[in-house]
Amino acid sequence: MSADTLFERIAAYENRADPYPLYAELRETGVAPQRDGSYLVGTYHEIVTLLHDPRVSSDLRNRSDPRSIPEFRRKERQPSFIGYDDPEHDRLRRLAMRPFGPPHSPGRVDALRADITRIAGELVDGFREKERFDVVADFAYPLPVTVICRLLGVPHADIPRVRGWTNEIIASIDLTPGENSGHTPESGLEARLAMGEYIGDLVDLRRTDPSDDLLSALVHDTGPDGRLTRDELMATGTLLLIAGHETTVNLIANGALTLLRLPDAYRLLRDRPELLPGAVEELLRYEPPVQLLPQRTPLADLDIADVTVPRGAPLILVLASGNRDPRRFTDPDRFDPLREDNQHLGFGSGVHNCFGAPLARVEAQIALHALLPRLATLHPVEDPPPYRRSPILRGPRSLLVERTG
Template sequence: MPTSLPGVPSPTSDVDSDALARDPHAEYARLRASGPVHRTVGTDGRPAWLVTRYEDVRRVLGDPVFSLDKRRALPGNYQGLALPPALDANLLNMDPPDHTRIRRLVAQAFTPRRIEQLREPVRHTAEALLDAIADDGRADLVAAYTGPLPITVICDLLGVPARDRHDFRAWTDTLTAPAPDRPGQARAAIGGMLSYLTDLIAHKRANPADDLLSAMTAARDEGDRLSEDELLSLAFLILFAGYENTVQLLGNAVVALLTNPDQLTALRADPGLIPGAVEELTRFDGPAPLAIRRFPTREVAIGGVTIPAGETVLLSLASANRDPARFVDPDRLDLARDATGQLGLGHGIHYCLGAPLARLESEVALTALLARFPRLALDVRPEELQWRPSMRARGLRSLPVRL
């Protein structure tokens, strides 16, 4: 995971970008040991502060002094992903009270009771995907299973027609890890999503159905609780995050199990371990190495390091989840561990809205996969697996397995 963009020097970076790309957890261990906060270069090539220890990361995640609003950034200090205004008014760029208002509106779709009602539909989708590869002997699980399952589930929830889902997956994959030699690729993906969502919302307005996007559109029109840009942005965020987090979490979980055969054996012997196993797998190698960037609204100290107001702060969830001050023997996968408190899906008011759905999908998908293929194994050496070159997501390009 690079810490600078091509052609952008990083003379003040404490982070060894080559080491981070080769073995991120080893580099994070070095950083934790050498200090709680480090100078680095963010995903936009601009200077940033990287926080690595569990106690500090968790505190900042819940501290309202740290704003998500890009307008709080010092001029010239931050230049993130450029979204059109219609997609920029989303929860990842908001503080209360707007954040509270919008999150409360959509949270009713992600209550534990409503998510549990999705268990059987998710299981049916998982079984159908496994049926399609059962006779193949070998498969790329990202292409055949861990990718199609989340996009199907989130599109069903939103009300995206099946014929359009391939486009959504392509757009989302592009935004997760845009090709550095194709600078227009991300802009084209954003434009495609904006155009499509605009048309789909107009269709839902004229032809409402029993889906989340229709309900959000009604909230916009009847109660005027969402602006049109907020409606578009919310649909964009739910789709993007609902797919991205789960596809990475599932792929990483399968790799962790296949490279820790003692834990895989324990899980096969006792499927009741699955809910706790998902927490531990999220801690061990979660989908998001970094939380969304933050900007302190006043000068603040983290771990004895003073950070001026408006500078960019990055919180390493991956590092915090391997902090030995919080988790004993953190580099060991232990499905019997109480992983309560792991930060793989965030913490505080910006905790991942779709976390209950991601957990349910992971439980169902892993249970179905392991039951269907009792001799499942990697089809390449672990060191040959190809990871996406992204600071925003920890995920695989492909996952070759023998079934």
């Protein structure tokens, strides 16, 4: 097939279970101009270079054709900091980072370990006697969403609302061409606005009645950069709430499915659980929860692998393709928990590298450690399982497993 249809084929739901042959085709092409005027990049070294190039913008207002800007971005009142370039991105990110991690708050993530371990243990105990259960619904989703809601100060009773908004937002971003999934840009925008207003109400409550949660810390922080405005708090809180569990759900589910498929790797980690930190890094390379970054724009004409990408054109960086580039990784299609020099792109790179990566790593390590003793007697009811519609945030929609003995 023609290389100018690659993104259409990557986005097609029929290829969600195994997009990797398409990524190999992309790497052979180098840089692939698409029919809609966008450019796909799938080779490791080129992606890393672009992620560190100040001439590549994350602010969609720099697009030459406004029609290429998603409707939610055109209509939202305040983008989150990932939608800005420096210096505004740097200011907002530093304000958000102060109460979350080092150097100002170095112990916040480590302090969660005991709580995460307890929640994971309780969830595993919940399906101990079941002959069949859903790894996503019963474990991979409730663990990170419970953690991020507690961290931010979102009441546990509101988790179903959070889940409904998040599902609608994610589903509305990536519609398969030519298909009606029941989700629209309008419904996604409505969910974004509803979640933002919900966060705004929590912000107002924390101003007069602060707690020890992250949202209270963001509201009352008095660092050298000043304070976040209410709109900025709404945008930042919404980003943290969505990103704080969506990617980790997929990371845990992808990890469980990978170990169910690869008994040798499973046995290695079962017998040597101290290898789990490295195994999680390999999962982030092998089956990354974030497959591509669609919202980049050149601020000048860029020459990439003998192709000139014009200023203002949509630039799509396919991280999952770079993670399997044989020019960077030996035997890249093999899952190797012992892989060394594993500088994957699972959390991006450069100034926009994933804000919540430390928390996601801890959650995935603890989650897989809790699952390992139980995977030996389980197998997937359906393989491949049904996947979520998004080609950006890729993971099983459900992962039904049943006991074999």
